[in-house]
Amino acid sequence: MQPRDGGDGAAVVGALRSALGDAVSVDTGVLDAARADKSGHRSQSAPLAVVFAASIADVQATLRIATAHRVPVVTRGAGTGLAGGSIAGAGEIVLSTIRMNRVLEIAPADELAVVEPGVINADLNVALEGHGLWFAPDPASKAISTIGGNIATGAGGLLCAKYGVTREAVLGLKVVRSDGALLELGHRSVKGVTGLDLTALMIGSEGTLGVIVEATVKLLPVPSGTAWTIGSWFADVRTAAAASAAITAARARPAVMELLDARAVELIGAYLGLPAQGGRAYLLVQTDGSASESEAALAASIITELGGDASLTDDPDAGERLLSIRRAFHPAMEAYALVQAATGTGSVLIEDVAVPRSRLAEMFDAISGIESRHDLVIPTVAHAGDGNLHPNFLFSGDVVPDRVWSAAGELFEAALALGGTLTGEHGIGLLKKRWLGDELGSDQLALQRQIKDVFDPLNILNPGKVFP
């Protein structure tokens, strides 16, 4: 890695302006917005400039200037990340792909679409209406996050147990390298094994290997039949977790299976003005496709056998009411944090561990232990079908306090001990890099750094992110 210049920001901005004109912003508000994402974290100072690229050529021009000046580039979509991967600070260029928002092609016969990186996830599904096809990756942020960002973080969502993770939905990518060269990776065919799979390597690489400027994504047929929804209450989260595992073990494959622990239920109830549930946990199941009704009946019978109190419906409005409890999770957490903060702001650190499905109950136990030991409130929602938990650490103030990080460290340790991972779908970014080696081990970490060096010999692509 070469030393960075970064000394002459004015020269860098000048070079960007000469090449890119009005696409370059140094507006204070614009620069300030790029200091944060949805994690709640902020960088200490503003970046040099934000380039709003409108084309691949704009991205290439930006990277050539960055290479010439040895200046770091932080690629940014909608800035909805939860791990700080797109946060920029002093001496850095922000490369925004938000204006590269065209759906370039929908090929129904080949069940694929070609999109620019700034296309909002949900907008692609709007564009697909009438084709009987949809794009399955479904992060909770889908209404506001970009497909480029989804791919860069390996975003997941609620539907992964049935419909797969983002890695399974990407056939090919165009990527601009750190020196401005354009790479075309992958293929338009369903199959293809020519050479090393660099498409897969790019997915989840969080802006450290190159800039995704175009994606060829796989589409799926829209599920047939009527969706069925089950809302169910359990005396404790362990039994609810056991029920979700039993539903999977019975080989049902719900589209959605979401679990809220008692603490989450309590805060959501307060937020929505619902009757108190007395420590009960909530399991939401939704089935779709041609086996929807029989799978829902099977899931309901398993829930009932395990002592759960289930409501089952195929009425869309009633289903929506059962879903609304889950949907209220994030607003309820934010409202509670705000009220609890005696002064200043109430904040939420949204964590993202994943464990093998069979270890879900144990992970809830571990979270409960961490809550007690650290005197914290950690309401948790889990994508129970795939073992991905989002413990929400509530605290006061703008900056995550050390005691919260210390508790989060125990959370990561517990997930790894159960055969799990630090991050199921949010990425490492800035906020988890100090734990990266705990999961990868030092040999693999060294190897990953070497691969990073191959792609980015000057270390100008999102430096200081992912790798500690």
Add this chain to the structure above:
Amino acid sequence: MQPRDGGDGAAVVGALRSALGDAVSVDTGVLDAARADKSGHRSQSAPLAVVFAASIADVQATLRIATAHRVPVVTRGAGTGLAGGSIAGAGEIVLSTIRMNRVLEIAPADELAVVEPGVINADLNVALEGHGLWFAPDPASKAISTIGGNIATGAGGLLCAKYGVTREAVLGLKVVRSDGALLELGHRSVKGVTGLDLTALMIGSEGTLGVIVEATVKLLPVPSGTAWTIGSWFADVRTAAAASAAITAARARPAVMELLDARAVELIGAYLGLPAQGGRAYLLVQTDGSASESEAALAASIITELGGDASLTDDPDAGERLLSIRRAFHPAMEAYALVQAATGTGSVLIEDVAVPRSRLAEMFDAISGIESRHDLVIPTVAHAGDGNLHPNFLFSGDVVPDRVWSAAGELFEAALALGGTLTGEHGIGLLKKRWLGDELGSDQLALQRQIKDVFDPLNILNPGKVFP
């Protein structure tokens, strides 16, 4: 890359014997077998030795010796590859994983299995009986090929359009590096995005990056319901290809959709003693799962509308008879090649291009043109659901003649021009490396070589394969 020693084979074999004893074979027959795979290609001379590793430690010991002596290592499973990736020659150590054939764990609740690389694909599915789960990657070689080999080549099969490619079925890998160090990649959870996805990078890397010594694979629920099978005849292959595309476009998702062109039908008919079909093509469709019956009815109606003559059944024996025509493809090609060879052997070069599904008919046209121009017989079977074609070049003798390679070169060019790929599921190996740059481009090829160097700085892992 360092120069290879290779000068003192006796010292290498001595070192292997000291470390590994009887696991090391220099038996002439054993060495000779490692000179070939199922591609029909043979190396010019025998390798130094075959190590039959029984453990990860054996693999590590072999790699340490190979590193110390700068001797190439060719990893080999069952030797069923079709691109020469596991063929070994002078001065090389063959590292066989065929004795590492234990299913280490079946975790039904987590829907995964942990296997050694030498487990035969079909044997895993036997081991899974009773769990309601199966391992979906389904290469035609599944009865004889290993899971390690399937992963190393990114093997596909008949079921990929519905059940995914091998890349989607692998959660984690243990890999021994060129210096003998053991890496643990990936995770046991459904989701996981910690660091770069080196698991995906290993899939399809054909022994050039490391030796796969353990795999954690994803299992799927066994489809419910009765399978339906449709055998259908079309006046020409273009219409049959259009029918397969229309079935996909109607959003049906058959498990199997196989297309035989007229030349293939003719040779199979001669082999099985069936009535002549007068130039007709055969489309075989099989549906499964809860929508099996309705999907089969939909497919049959599309076939009929397009002028096809369809037989539809849910009787297993009748379905098997419809399938048997497809199953006879490879034996029929071999029998024909043998008869045609005036003297010596008749041989078959099985090619493996893939195109976007919508371009299937055009690819058949291209094959027909190549047949005429080069005066060759190229019967073709296609996995029509995913656009993967296997044109079979029939010729006399042991070695693929230049005129056949020249025709194959035109085939690759045509596939690339249609937005396709050189290889859908067999890999590049030895036989296609001269075309690798045509698909990847020189920049990506250089990048891929740099990544290879990171994993294998001495260039001892399957050197001369994949990379030209």
